Structures are given as C-alpha cells and as structure tokens.
Amino acid sequence: DPKIIQKPKYLVAVTGSEKILICEQYLGHNAMYWYRQSAKKPLEFMFSYSYQKLMDNQTASSRFQPQSSKKNHLDLQITALKPDDSATYFCASSQAGTGNTGQLYFGEGSKLTVL
Amino acid sequence: TQTVSQSDAHVTVFEGDSVELRCNYSYGGSIYLSWYIQHHGRGLQFLLKYYSGNPVVQGVNGFEAEFSKSDSSFHLRKASVHWSDSAVYFCAVRNSGGSNAKLTFGKGTKLSVKS
Numbered sequence: 001d002p003k004i005i006q007k008p009k010y011l012v013a014v015t016g017s018e019k020i021l022i023c024e025q026y027l028g029h030n031a032m033y034w035y036r037q038s039a040k041k042p043l044e045f046m047f048s049y050s051y052q053k054l055m056d057n058q059t060a061s062s063r064f065q066p067q068s069s070k071k072n073h074l075d076l077q078i079t080a081l082k083p084d085d086s087a088t089y090f091c092a093s094s095q096a097g098t099g100n101t102g103q104l105y106f107g108e109g110s111k112l113t114v115l
Numbered sequence: 116t117q118t119v120s121q122s123d124a125h126v127t128v129f130e131g132d133s134v135e136l137r138c139n140y141s142y143g144g145s146i147y148l149s150w151y152i153q154h155h156g157r158g159l160q161f162l163l164k165y166y167s168g169n170p171v172v173q174g175v176n177g178f179e180a181e182f183s184k185s186d187s188s189f190h191l192r193k194a195s196v197h198w199s200d201s202a203v204y205f206c207a208v209r210n211s212g213g214s215n216a217k218l219t220f221g222k223g224t225k226l227s228v229k230s
Contacts, residue, residue, distance in 0.1 A: 004158075033217070043159075043205060043220040056217050090158055101166060102147035102209045104218060106158035 003027045004107035006091050012113045013081050020067075021076040021110045023091030030096035031055075032074040033104065034066060038087035046089075049074055050096045081114045088112070117142035117208045121221035129229050130198050136191040136224045138206030147209045148189040150180055153223070154202045162204075165189060176200070201228045 007022040025032060034046040048056040052068040063085075065077045078085060088111045092104040120139045128134050140148065149164035163174025170182040180191045189206060206221040 035220075042222045045217045045219065048217055058217070092159075102149040102164045102207065102218060103161050104151075104159070105161070106151075108158045 002108065004091060004093060004105055006089075006107035006110050008110060009108065010111050010113075012115065014115055015081060015083060017081050018077065018079045019081065019112065021078070021089050021091075021112070023074050023076070023107060025072050025074075025091070025093040025105070025107075027093055027105055028072075029093035029105070030071065031094045032068070032072075033092040033094075034074065034076050035090045035092060035106075036087045037090060037109070043090075046076075047074075078112075083114045086112060086114045117146065117219050119206050119208050119219055119221035121204075121206055121224050123224050124222070125225045125227065127227045127229065128196055131195050132228075133194050134192065134196050134200075134226065136204050136206075136226065138189045138191065138221060139187050140189065140206075140208045141187060142208060148180075148182060149207045149209075149218070150174065150178070150189075150191050151205045151207060151220075152202045153205065159205060162191070196226075196228050198228045198230050201226055 004025045013019050031050045033048045036044045046059045047066045063079045067075045088109040090109045091107040094104045118141045122137050147166050150162040151159040153159045163172050165172045165182045173179050178193050182189050203223045203225045205223045207218045209218045
C-alpha cells in the first residue's frame with residue numbers, strides 16, 4: 001500500500017485557473033515537502049514543513065501556497081496557473097529536525113499540464 | 116550554499132556489466148549524502164546515504180557508494196547491473212546543521228541497461 005498518497009495523479013488546467021494538489025502521508029512523519037520536476041529543472045525544492053509550520057520556502061511566486069490542515073497532510077494550492085507551471089509535483093516526508101538524515105519518502109507525483 | 120553535480124546525463128551499459136554513476140558536491144561543512152532512484156513515471160525511492168564512518172555504504176539491490184572528502188565525491192556503483200536497474204539516479208546533499216534543511220538534488224543520470 002502506498003504510504004504517501006498524492007491526488008490527482010494527472011490533471012489538466014487552463015491558464016489562469018486554480019488547482020489544489022493533495023498529499024497525505026501515513027508514515028508518522030512530522031516533516032513534509034513539495035518538490036517540482038520539469039524538463040527545465042529536474043528536481044526543484046519548493047517548500048518544507050515541520051509540525052505543520054513552514055520551515056523553508058524556495059518558491060519565488062506567491063501563487064504557490066501550501067496548506068496543512070492536519071499533521072499528515074500538506075496540500076499545494078496553485079493560483080493563476082501559467083503554462084510554465086506544467087510539471088510533476090512530488091510530495092515527500094521525513095522525520096523532522098535532526099531525524100532528517102537525508103532519507104525522504106516520495107509520493108508518486110501529480111502531473112500538471114497547463115494549457 | 117550546497118551544490119550537487121552529476122556529470123553524466125546518460126550512461127548505457129549491458130546487463131551484467133559494472134557501472135559507476137558519478138556525483139560531486141560542494142559544501143564546506145558536514146553533510147548528509149544520499150542517492151535516489153526514479154523509475155519512469157514513478158516517485159523517487161531512497162537507495163542509500165552517508166554521513167560519517169565507513170566511506171563505503173551499502174544500499175538496496177546491490178548498490179553501494181563511496182564517499183571521498185578529498186575529491187568531494189559520492190559515486191554510486193553496482194558490480195553487475197540488471198535490466199530492471201534502468202532508471203534515473205539522483206544524488207542529493209543535505210547540510211547537517213539546522214532543522215529540516217532541504218535536500219538539494221543533482222540533475223540526475225539516466226542509466227540504460229541493454230540486454
């Protein structure tokens with residue numbers, strides 16, 4: 001059974017619209033992350049959360065907003081979508097703080113195509 | 116700032132061959148180094164990591180990696196590859212200081228194993 005569930009697996013959106021990518025993890029981790037993978041930038045860190053608090057944000061645009069309603073959830077809301085946002089978005093989790101020794105667990109990704 | 120360089124974008128070998136995938140990093144302090152594998156259309160899976168101790172670390176499926184401080188390298192090796200090892204391999208670095216420091220990934224090396 002997958003321990004990190006990402007929904008939807010594929011989605012198509014029109015320019016200017018808004019989408020939410022869902023991520024739930026069942027590994028008991030307290031740190032969660034979003035990464036983006038595209039042809040231009042193979043694997044790009046976006047956000048990290050620890051105990052539902054934002055720890056690091058490497059995304060320049062405020063159009064990307066993570067949302068953590070529960071400690072095992074970290075959704076990603078993307079507004080005013082642009083074609084350049086087309087990518088596969090990966091959610092990951094790990095032990096928090098000093099427990100994070102570089103071992104992340106990844107979901108299967110949500111592939112977003114913006115037309 | 117930590118950086119990771121994977122000099123080979125694509126490596127092709129035959130089944131049963133040995134292979135070495137190269138990774139060089141730059142960072143002045145203590146770091147965690149790790150390798151991940153990504154099969155086509157899937158999320159990343161952890162292979163192995165190094166922080167201290169024996170510079171040769173063993174991972175899953177017969178993979179091992181060797182850390183060299185003098186060369187700033189953490190190359191991944193396998194003595195005899197199988198066709199199922201065909202995938203993209205990512206080297207990653209995380210500094211050991213601070214909580215929840217993000218992983219920085221290299222651009223990946225695509226390994227193709229021919230039968």
